[in-house]
Amino acid sequence: MLKIKKPGLLSSIQDLGRTGFQKFGVIASGAMDPFAHRMANLLTGNAENEPTLEITMLGPTIIFEEDALISICGGDLSPAINSVPVRSWRSIFVKKGSELKFGYTQSGCRAYLAVAGGFSVSEVMKSKATYLRAGIGGYEGRALKAGDQLVLGTPSDQSDRMTEYLIQQLQNQSFLESDWSITPELIPNTESNPFIRFTKGRQFELFSKESQQKLIGAAFDVTAQSDRMGYRLKGPALSLSEPAELISEAVNFGSIQVPPDGNPIVLLADRQTTGGYPKIGQVAFVDLPLLAQAKPGDKLRFVEISHEKAQHLYLEREWKLKELKQGIYLKTR
Amino acid sequence: MEYNLHPLGDNAVLIELGNEISQEAHEKVQALTAVLETQPPDxxxxYIPAYTTVSIFYDPLLIYQLSSDKLSYDYVCSLIKPLMEGLEASKAADARVVEIPVCYGGEFGPDLEYVAKHNGMTPEEVINIHSSGDYLVYMIGFAPGFPFIGGMSEKIAAPRRESPRLKIPERTVGIAGMQTGIYPIETPGGWQLIGRTPVKLFRPHDDSPTLLKAGDKIKFKPISLKEFENWKETE
Incomplete structure (x- = not known):
């Protein structure tokens, strides 16, 4: 069991989202940075959809009431175990009684804590993701509070092998980091002010030539009115070449829509299922982690790529991930 | 059936079946979703149905494994072709009718007076018109189980509030322009609030998590405050 001593700013249980219920208007939810979430699970021997703890901006303090194999991926929120800094993007064996403390973000915005076996919470509509506004899923449908107790699930055989491997090298320390980690080339760059690759949205052509060029040339601020639902950006106003009444239709993770005030909104994990604003662009899925790791005050720049290119990038990353998975498996066999 | 295809991100295709909100487009959407429900492609x-479109989501890696010589989007488009062939718009005749009891006015409907005044009638007249209409659920969106309803009389239309309320209680019935709707969960919103139903529209722990679905017909039935308080879900 893990005990929450301090909850941090917004720490919630997330998985890869609630699939199959958007037709009922039920939002997908799930990890804002699905890549970091999957990596954290991979490094603890979990299935990719096991729930992890999504930690935002200012992290929690957690007491381990049992031994556990963990991994922290995503933004750098200066994690430390018993006051000793630990590295992200690798496996860590933690002994009972240890205290894992996160601080304020050093780079990025969100970190994901996976624990071998996952967190034992019940499924609502086939997902363990917290849907904050409806108060369902995750840990009692809400963000964590001090005093919460997270029960762990049963670790997989792979998790057990990884734990054994680390225990063999353990001497007197209260924790041990693995000598394997995610290849640096696979880790998204979470430096501030990223370039975000996007493809043309379905209503791109309805925007004035000037607005089309501004989206590509200008920098946009991530405003304080940005959350898990979407990032509200501020930059040069974007407008349609002539007014158009649009009919509500489905939106997706990373859709860039523009309401009448001209300030684009990038839709993220807690997006509504449908929207009636024109979509000028769509963020390439491989760059969703860059968005999830951007925080208010950061500047975003958009770079256009073709839909073909976006699909190739997606597949390439999946293949690299597969190789990585196999590598870890072989190492601990 | 005629249609156009558009990409929607790296894992979805949007099928456009019409370009205006109409019974015809709705019937096409219903016909396609009926197939997706009864024979879901593996x-x-x-999928997400809307007024004139149905968007289908897929796993690009799986699609790649099914066809390694094509990009996932192109391959999915080729799979949609046989799905659309021979598809005929379904008739709305067999639509389900759902009766929704509403306690109008009072603390549940603080804007009923405004809607009445705006249209030069009494609150009772607004209630009569609202509860005698034949309504169709075109789509579900915005919030879990939130119905986009067509068929409200323009006699009781009213503009949205200038500044939205921060919290609208769940199950509140409202009017915005020519539309009427029901808030399934507490959300901010700018609609004129005219009443509340005792019936839960969002049931996250049920097999079918929402009371309403696209294609349903709705009848609103006025009930008293006492009936509202004593209401017990019969299911």
Whole structure:
């Protein structure tokens, strides 16, 4: 069991989202940075959809009431175990009684804590993701509070092998980091002010030539009115070449829509299922982690790529991930 | 059936079946979703129907494994072709009618007076018109189980509030322009609030998590405050 001593700013249980219920208007939810979430699970021997703890901006303090194999991926929120800094993007064996403390973000915005076996919470509509506004899923449908107790699930055989491997090298320390980690080339760059690759949205052509060029040339601020639902950006106003009444239709993770005030909104994990604003662009899925790791005050720049290119990038990353998975498996066999 | 295809991100295709909100487009959407419900393609992860479109989501890696010589989007488009062939718009005749009891006015409907005044009638007249209409659920969106309803009389239309309320209680019935709707969960919103139903529209722990679905017909039935308080879900 893990005990929450301090909850941090917004720490919630997330998985890869609630699939199959958007037709009922039920939002997908799930990890804002699905890549970091999957990596954290991979490094603890979990299935990719096991729930992890999504930690935002200012992290929690957690007491381990049992031994556990963990991994922290995503933004750098200066994690430390018993006051000793630990590295992200690798496996860590933690002994009972240890205290894992996160601080304020050093780079990025969100970190994901996976624990071998996952967190034992019940499924609502086939997902363990917290849907904050409806108060369902995750840990009692809400963000964590001090005093919460997270029960762990049963670790997989792979998790057990990884734990054994680390225990063999353990001497007197209260924790041990693995000598394997995610290849640096696979880790998204979470430096501030990223370039975000996007493809043309379905209503791109309805925007004035000037607005089309501004989206590509200008920098946009991530405003304080940005959350898990979407990032509200501020930059040069974007407008349609002539007014158009649009009919509500489905939106997706990373859709860039523009309401009448001209300030684009990038839709993220807690997006509504449908929207009636024109979509000028769509963020390439491989760059969703860059968005999830951007925080208010950061500047975003958009770079256009073709839909073909976006699909190739997606597949390439999946293949690299597969190789990585196999590598870890072989190492601990 | 005629249609156009558009990409929607790296894992979805949007099928456009019409370009205006109409019974005809709705019937096409219903026909396609009926097929997706009864014979879901094994490559589909989920779908989202709307007024004139149906968006189908898929796992690009799985699609790649099914066809390694094509990009996932192109391959999915080729799979949609046989799906659309021979598809005929379904008739709305067999639509389900759902009766929704509403306690109008009072603390549940603080804007009923405004809607009445705006249209030069009494609150009772607004209630009569609202509860005698034939309504169709075109789509579900915005919030879990939130119905986009067509068929409200323009006699009781009213503009949205200038500044939205921060919290609208769940199950509140409202009017915005020519539309009427019901808030299934507490959300901010700018609609004129005219009443509340005792019936839960969002049931996250049930097999079918929402009371309403696209294609349903709705009848609103006025009930008293006493009936509202004593209401027990019969299901």
């Amino acid at each position: 490559w589909m992860t989920e």
